[in-house]
Amino acid sequence: MVRKKVPQPTDRELTILRILWDLGPSTVRQVNEAMNKDRATGYTTTLKLMQIMTEKRLLVRDESQWKHIYKPAMSEERTQKQLVGDLLERAFSGSAEKLVMRALSTRKVSAKELARIRKMLDEFEGK
């Protein structure tokens, strides 16, 4: 069984994935409207992007209706892991510690979140 590996999403493609993760399965129009909140984008531009993403297996499309319904082919989790793993290699020489440090110093993180991160650490260590 040959399963060609899915390419990393490009910049605009990631925007679309983000939207679909948030909205759930959607039409091109819905995605396009969300895109426009971020940056003016013609309808056919969004359409074309989504068609290409479908070819690349980043999205799957339900054609049973006339208005096609698109959704991400991979889970948010898997994609995020891929992206983080990639950045980890390329910018941090694989040091997760460094990356975590940068992530925490970039954004304010609430006490609640810090607590959850601690809990996570416990689990990693416990195992």
Added chain:
Amino acid sequence: MVRKKVPQPTDRELTILRILWDLGPSTVRQVNEAMNKDRATGYTTTLKLMQIMTEKRLLVRDESQWKHIYKPAMSEERTQKQLVGDLLERAFSGSAEKLVMRALSTRKVSAKELARIRKMLDEFEGK
């Protein structure tokens, strides 16, 4: 005073930054040799990339010698923060917690590293 903002480094550009952070200020030849450990790359290819990066203000170059010496224009830290911040927005809707979780579950992290991360959390919280 107009300071045009530096663009995000592209893929190959990041490879070069990574090399320069590791080696310190270097000539094109040195960088090119390091590039070739990763992937066959012609000398002039590396040269051109570095020239473009200099135009874009990603690198600065010392031309006082005939062999120009290049170094990153920004610190490793600042660039990493930028990259993480960008990924945070684009793929994680700004949730540092989620990103940290993904980072930790992607790679094995040693007990020692986990301990250091804990310490870091303490500092963030203490403040």
Added chain:
DNA sequence: GCAAAAAAACGAAAGAATTCGTATTTTTTG
């Protein structure tokens, strides 16, 4: 000093990513 080597400059080709105009198909609505 001169030929060979090393470095830089330049231009342009090849490849991707992004954008959008136009044409075609299907549905909606008056």
Added chain:
DNA sequence: CAAAAAATACGAATTCTTTCGTTTTTTTGC
């Protein structure tokens, strides 16, 4: 049902990234 609207398909222009061949400049070794 006919016209308008909505959606998809298609192709192509544009822009950005990556690569490298050729030319020019400078240094080095004999």
